[in-house]
Amino acid sequence: MKNVLGDKWLKTLPKQEQYKVLGLDGLKAWQNGADWRNYARNYSTDYAKTRLKDLNIKPKNDIIKVTKVTLLANPNSITDYHRGKNGIDRNYYDENGRLYKQITNDNHGNAKNHPYGKHGEHAHDFIYDEKGKLIARPVRELTDTERKEVEDIL
Numbered sequence: 138m139k140n141v142l143g144d145k146w147l148k149t150l151p152k153q154e155q156y157k158v159l160g161l162d163g164l165k166a167w168q169n170g171a172d173w174r175n176y177a178r179n180y181s182t183d184y185a186k187t188r189l190k191d192l193n194i195k196p197k198n199d200i201i202k203v204t205k206v207t208l209l210a211n212p213n214s215i216t217d218y219h220r221g222k223n224g225i226d227r228n229y230y231d232e233n234g235r236l237y238k239q240i241t242n243d244n245h246g247n248a249k250n251h252p253y254g255k256h257g258e259h260a261h262d263f264i265y266d267e268k269g270k271l272i273a274r275p276v277r278e279l280t281d282t283e284r285k286e287v288e289d290i291l
Contacts, residue, residue, distance in 0.1 A: 143173050143209050143234065145269050200227070208236045208263075208271060217290070225290045236263050240283060242290045253278045258291055
């Protein structure tokens, strides 16, 4: 089964960006009808066991560690990206595999722009236009519920 959302997103990218995501062989295969997920760099095919239900989740054992944050991943998955030292980005993907929220456990060394929590921990909500293009990533304080869900990285 092809991932239509991923296909739509890839079609919005310039050829050079498509090449960066898929590689040369992957780009050629995708243009000939192959599933992009078989070629996307740093794309994980491991599914998380937890399905997001009104954000009331306990993800501690169902998180996929990744080496890069992507806008598309497995539907309803949660990933952790370790940025070095103790910086961790926890990423939440919706039923279409699109990144909709990222929780970060520090201020990225930029306290001025991230004056939240005890260590600068904060959330970004990902907003897309009607064509699926990312248009904003506003930053905000964590809710009490989110704070409990990510207590393992705070």
